[in-house]
Amino acid sequence: MSQVxxxxxxxxxxxxxxxxxxxxxxxxxxxxxxxxxxxxxxxSITQDCFLKAYNGRASFRGDCSVNTWLTSIAMNLIRDQQxxxxxxxWRQARATAIDIxxxxxxxxxxxxxxxTSILAKEKAKQVQAALEHxxxxxxxxxxxxxxxxxxxxxxxxxxxxxxxxxxTHLHRALKSVRAQVGGVR
Amino acid sequence: MRISAxxxxxDELESVLIGDAAPEHxxxxxxxxxxxxxxxxxxxxxxxxxxxxxxxxxxxxxxxPLRDLQAAQSRAAVAGRKRFALSAGLAAALxxxxxxxxxxxEATHTDAAQSLPSAQAAATTETASxxxxxxxxxxxxxxxxxxxRAIDQELSSSVExxxxxxxxxxxxxxxxxxxxxxx
Numbered sequence: 605m606s607q608v609x610x611x612x613x614x615x616x617x618x619x620x621x622x623x624x625x626x627x628x629x630x631x632x633x634x635x636x637x638x639x640x641x642x643x644x645x646x647x648s649i650t651q652d653c654f655l656k657a658y659n660g661r662a663s664f665r666g667d668c669s670v671n672t673w674l675t676s677i678a679m680n681l682i683r684d685q686q687x688x689x690x691x692x693x694w695r696q697a698r699a700t701a702i703d704i705x706x707x708x709x710x711x712x713x714x715x716x717x718x719x720t721s722i723l724a725k726e727k728a729k730q731v732q733a734a735l736e737h738x739x740x741x742x743x744x745x746x747x748x749x750x751x752x753x754x755x756x757x758x759x760x761x762x763x764x765x766x767x768x769x770x771x772t773h774l775h776r777a778l779k780s781v782r783a784q785v786g787g788v789r
Numbered sequence: 790m791r792i793s794a795x796x797x798x799x800d801e802l803e804s805v806l807i808g809d810a811a812p813e814h815x816x817x818x819x820x821x822x823x824x825x826x827x828x829x830x831x832x833x834x835x836x837x838x839x840x841x842x843x844x845x846x847x848x849x850x851x852x853x854p855l856r857d858l859q860a861a862q863s864r865a866a867v868a869g870r871k872r873f874a875l876s877a878g879l880a881a882a883l884x885x886x887x888x889x890x891x892x893x894x895e896a897t898h899t900d901a902a903q904s905l906p907s908a909q910a911a912a913t914t915e916t917a918s919x920x921x922x923x924x925x926x927x928x929x930x931x932x933x934x935x936x937x938r939a940i941d942q943e944l945s946s947s948v949e950x951x952x953x954x955x956x957x958x959x960x961x962x963x964x965x966x967x968x969x970x971x972x
Contacts, residue, residue, distance in 0.1 A: 634846035724837035
């Protein structure tokens with residue numbers, strides 16, 4: 605059986621925008637939404653991100669995963685947005701704030717008791733609230749690590765930060781979130 | 790590999806969480822149930838957040854219209870084609886704008902250049918045919934005379950005014966000098 609080269613596979617993956625959206629939109633929307641705290645704006649940025657990725661697919665070199673590439677595009681769009689709305693960022697964001705309570709009802713609960721599930725949802729809301737107290741850089745690396753599950757080198761490459769700076773941001777962000785989320789050690 | 794003998798403290802557990810664990814801590818964690826439990830407890834809210842936010846984004850993403858994106862993609866493609874057509878049109882107009890004057894200039898000068906040698910050639914042919922029956926010395930004299938006549942004709946048709954030649958009118962002192970020279 606003939607082997608399709610990785611770069612070719614990725615190129616064809618990027619050519620099919622429908623498949624690209626179906627595969628990555630939920631994850632990308634999550635990253636953007638919890639980076640900016642505004643669900644409506646996140647949808648708009650996510651759409652822009654796919655368009656930008658599709659139009660610039662020729663520039664994708666294949667040296668990282670498609671998800672990481674999309675995340676880096678989204679991060680740049682988020683930064684542009686943050687520059688535009690620097691001072692009214694979270695204040696305005698609360699107008700269309702994300703409510704994850706309903707979504708939590710759809711979580712599979714076959715492995716845990718209803719009490720445990722309720723507790724997990726409550727903790728998730730506390731983590732979400734704690735994100736608002738992080739600096740933009742801390743929030744970005746926190747989401748990349750604990751939501752996107754990217755490793756340190758990927759985060760460093762995507763954010764163009766030295767790896768030690770990424771570690772510092774992550775340690776501070778984690779301490780801050782832990783301080784906000786009660787009942788964790 | 791060295792295995793840490795004591796339990797991991799919170800900073801070390803955080804390092805494990807962020808993916809920066811020291812090898813001895815990783816080795817200890819693999820063999821230590823209390824540390825595993827401590828790490829799981831630390832990780833639980835983050836894992837819960839990850840799962841809840843994914844459920845949220847999947848629901849939200851499902852309600853996002855794909856058609857908007859496809860329409861935007863089509864618009865981008867149409868805009869790209871329009872840009873290409875506009876660029877091509879501009880390039881063509883520019884090429885025509887440059888080519889027409891250049892071709893016109895070349896055609897004009899080519900005609901002039903072609904007519905000049907043909908006149909010269911005709912004159913030369915006439916002279917040559919007239920001199921074909923003369924000796925080489927006489928032919929040379931005839932050519933010299935022809936050249937001198939051409940020079941005379943050129944000089945007689947040229948403007949004689951110094952001002953017209955771009956020269957200053959002679960001053961009185963110059964006139965005196967000239968009259969002295971003529972004298």
